[in-house]
Amino acid sequence: MTTLTVVQAVNQALREEMKRDDRVVLLGEDIGRNGGVFRATEGLLDEFGPSRVMDTPLAESGIIGTAIGMALYGLVPVPEIQFLDFIYPGFDQIVTNLSKFRYRSGGQYSAHVVIRAPYGGGIKGGHYHSQSTEAYFAHTAGLKVVIPSTPYDTKGLLKAAIRDPDPVIFLEPKKIYRAVKGEVPEDDYVVPIGKSKIVKEGSDVSLFAYGTMLHVALEAAEEAAKRDIDVEVIDIRTLVPLDIDSVISSVQKTGRVLILHEAPKTGGFGAEISALISEKALEYLKAPIIRVAGFDTPFPYTWESIYLPDAFRVMKAIEKIMQY
Amino acid sequence: MTTLTVVQAVNQALREEMKRDDRVVLLGEDIGRNGGVFRATEGLLDEFGPSRVMDTPLAESGIIGTAIGMALYGLVPVPEIQFLDFIYPGFDQIVTNLSKFRYRSGGQYSAHVVIRAPYGGGIKGGHYHSQSTEAYFAHTAGLKVVIPSTPYDTKGLLKAAIRDPDPVIFLEPKKIYRAVKGEVPEDDYVVPIGKSKIVKEGSDVSLFAYGTMLHVALEAAEEAAKRDIDVEVIDIRTLVPLDIDSVISSVQKTGRVLILHEAPKTGGFGAEISALISEKALEYLKAPIIRVAGFDTPFPYTWESIYLPDAFRVMKAIEKIMQY
Amino acid sequence: MSVEMLQVIRAEGTYDTTLEPSLPESDLKKLYEAMILLRTLDVRALSLQRQGRIGFYIQCIGQEASQIGSAYAFEPNDWLFPSYRDAGVAIVRGLALKTLFCHLMGNSQDVMKGHQMPNHWGYRSINLVSLAAPIGVHIPVAVGVALAAKMRGDRIVTGVYFGDGATSSNDFHAGMNFAGVFHTPTIFFCQNNQYAISLPVSKQTKAQTLASKARAYGFEGVRVDGNDVLAVYKAVKEAVVKARNGGGPTVIEAITYRIGAHSTADDPKRYRVEREVEEWRKRDPIDRFRLYLQRKGIWSEDLEAKVRQQADGIVSDAIREAEKIPPPTLETMFEDVYSEMSWNLKEQLKELLSEQRDVTKR
């Protein structure tokens, strides 16, 4: 066991998977000598050489398109997109090729690519270094969507993604890349894709969150505990395929639901969780389902800290839900 | 009044707006001499000349990016994307530029562009000529999203979109381009953006739909009437900004909700409608909120007719909801 | 970069012996047979579509030399990425026509399981990669396969097929640039058939030639007469050999013409004059090759009759066989989204089956 940050956990997972399986290759902008702008690939060029850690030209459709080709040939490419905000030049490759290769070929080909990208706010990067658009990917059949919130899960989920036969969009919470540290075993383990985690049990409110917001959720839950409100905090971890059973059983227990994400509220993934709950567990609900989310604006620069949901805001929502 | 098809209504709206305002220009692939692959721009090249009806090279990011520039300079470009499925090379322009120009410039510039694109199934075009990805746009702050379902609304909403100062994604239901005809006044009128429409009043179930699915909804409602179930059918028409008041008042009246769209269920716009209802009108609900939607697969070829929700499937859902 | 174009067989069937590739008679016959088979297939598929027996079709009439000549220059273990218009590539690869028609019909023996619309072929068994309709997206994928093979030390080449219109696409740019930078063994085979649906190539780009675009990425482009099967074969073969020997990518621009409509949904009368089509009909690639074979003493009336009869037989048998095959089961609609069906798909499938609907209507 060592204590690692989230970004170190990414690095360790990549290193171990590259050692384990020589089909695993990395590509992306500035990931080689520079070690990635967040240093996620630090040291890997030296260890594995330029044919497995490839600096690419500035073209996300080239990165993703080429990675898909490499996957068809039997490699396991793990491209890095420097910021999720820069994935859109490659969005066509994702929607058109990555998500549909298996389907359109009747299962002959699969594009087993794991796209890593830092997402979300937290570095005062304005609207082009801060967006959380996981909902686009979650609505694209054929993709799996994974967002870890701790170093332990980051390593275990990234390894699972690399071993999963399907394309995975792996979004890394950049705000907590370094801010969150945790124990990470040095040996090989995976955290299964498709399973959420009860991070804190509780009986009054089910609070669903993922990525950076998980920590906001925990902070709010602690605050709530002081006021004798027992919040259950569930880390969604995998958006697609969602761990529906865990969601529903928590709601059955508490009857009160709060969903938290930093993406804009309208059309965010919180809507899907909410809709599934009111389809499958309506009779258990004691209060309206509340979503605490980013505002429906582009991500702002100056007021970033106000834009991003924090424990203060979540606490207000908890109170509201309890008073209902 | 004349009887027009949906695509003729598009054509008439474009013609009238081009006559009314010489800032309105069209651009896109095959829209000139060929009149558009669906003939939406038929005759307009002859009437307005090649500088207002521009055939472009095969590059959607060029089309949308250039249109944005034209808008900044004061024109009102109405690009056509041949199929919504082909918009993704230009998705970066939409997410990065179109939706955020006003915001990022502090209101100095606005990218007043109306992107028209045929969406949805109905022509046996497989997954690349059939997708309904309105949810991507609805989750992108700064865009308005409009989907008409009748010739009358098509003309009125397209005119409204062209006069609206904000960027609008205007999605045209290709399945009913020619299949649905209706009376369309020859004079100038607009149908306001942001207002849904009660197409059929009812007291038992609120059935929300838009585009092609509105007609499926009506067919199902008729079927339901035979079984003494009184369905209220609401045509959403504008997804963003949603006419929330109308949604909520219908739910308050009926207490039963069915949402219908052809896009895949997971993360579709139905989730947002559902989430808003369980946030704002939970206490009125007498039954779970049901979404009838496309399956969570890429759009299939052979089984298109089964993939697309039809009155049969909607009727099953109505029965289920009434039996709850 | 010159705007010249490589031609081996002249319009009248005479030829340049200094340029003539050294192909044995058996290969020349195979090329001819393949061109005839392709034309036969094309004509029959169009009429099937007109009769409503298949839903959609994209013809390639006029482009037989480009497709057959180019595909013939690759080795079987090279990976090819055809476009929707390139049935010829599948034919050269030896795809059984029944398999092809099962795809056009989307039936239960369609390898794509009826997931994809007609003309969106892909067969792993013959290293033909499944196509997406959005133009250009297969280009970087072909580069990626080449790069992976290079990394693995496998001496294969990839060949990616696209049209003049595709040179404007984002992914043409990305794919070409990556191929240049990573020096991949990739042949970019561009059939310049003069149109992208209704847009003539003169409005697609102001570049002097499409081949010259290669220079923007640091490699060579070659123009060939796309209606001359030997010129196409020769240019592609040279590029393939170069690529296989570590010489990197090449663009081949084959100058040809789309004699038919863009697809069965298109009406070319709206945007081009018949006279232009007539001009190009005179340059028919099959006629040209026949004249050459005649001059070489290979062609005979007998041969012609035999080849045509054989082609008709193959196509007719394939259609007959394919039409017997029932549609895929409903379950297949939910397969291959993921390696394993996720809970939501299982739920949706279960609900669908519980509807007990009559699926003979489709």
Next chain:
Amino acid sequence: MSVEMLQVIRAEGTYDTTLEPSLPESDLKKLYEAMILLRTLDVRALSLQRQGRIGFYIQCIGQEASQIGSAYAFEPNDWLFPSYRDAGVAIVRGLALKTLFCHLMGNSQDVMKGHQMPNHWGYRSINLVSLAAPIGVHIPVAVGVALAAKMRGDRIVTGVYFGDGATSSNDFHAGMNFAGVFHTPTIFFCQNNQYAISLPVSKQTKAQTLASKARAYGFEGVRVDGNDVLAVYKAVKEAVVKARNGGGPTVIEAITYRIGAHSTADDPKRYRVEREVEEWRKRDPIDRFRLYLQRKGIWSEDLEAKVRQQADGIVSDAIREAEKIPPPTLETMFEDVYSEMSWNLKEQLKELLSEQRDVTKR
């Protein structure tokens, strides 16, 4: 296409009289002043960032000749699309530095209302269009503005600024192709500063030169010494005049060097050797122009002192003034999403205000 590059002032300050643009002394002085002001601003902004007084900054040290020389060649009603590195363009356009610092600080006098991160400037009043961070997306937009102006019969030119890395982007390809096809009055000004963050241009593309990429779109590209303000001015001016007279687009590739880090978040020591930087420091564009002015008898120690003092004063005043300005109100965060605030934004704003939180923390 030659790989030569236009140079007017040689390293030692001697110059080619046949190439020298005919600029009056007052203009030469203005160019010099602008370069000094830009350098002064750049150094101060960096130190503000280091002190935490602004959150982020992108330097342009070493690229002053490219930025000032090019921007100077446009008319005030021409529309410019600078990149994040191009404070020099704003300076030539006469942007008040207080306005610029209010933007860097995102305060309530920031014209962008604190919506955008530092270096993402745009001012309608001076025809400078607001930037997006994703590389390349402004390129087709600049073409669109040019096309609209052309349609309107307005004789303006648009100039779009980007780096070597941007030539790989989708939108470079789309924008260049549209400019070629529609023959728009657009200058594509590429500052080849040798790096895209850590990637050297040799790994960005195998094209012989970036300027040569213009040929793929049917127009001309010109290479200039980007550390020679007169060469840059001359090349851009000629291209601007040509464009204004209906001659269509031109690419200008300015060969220069990014002396500083990519941004305040970058550490160039990780990927390049100091010796290379030293080599380029010797080619400092301000030193070069000073030698020229000296030879022309325009420069004096007095002038130098005056220009520097003036620049210091302007920058210091601007910072002092800007730092007095309070942050924008919370309401502004919800403005400009749409022309009118939609119900959901109103609801969210109302809820935010009802939270009654202490916003001094930010």
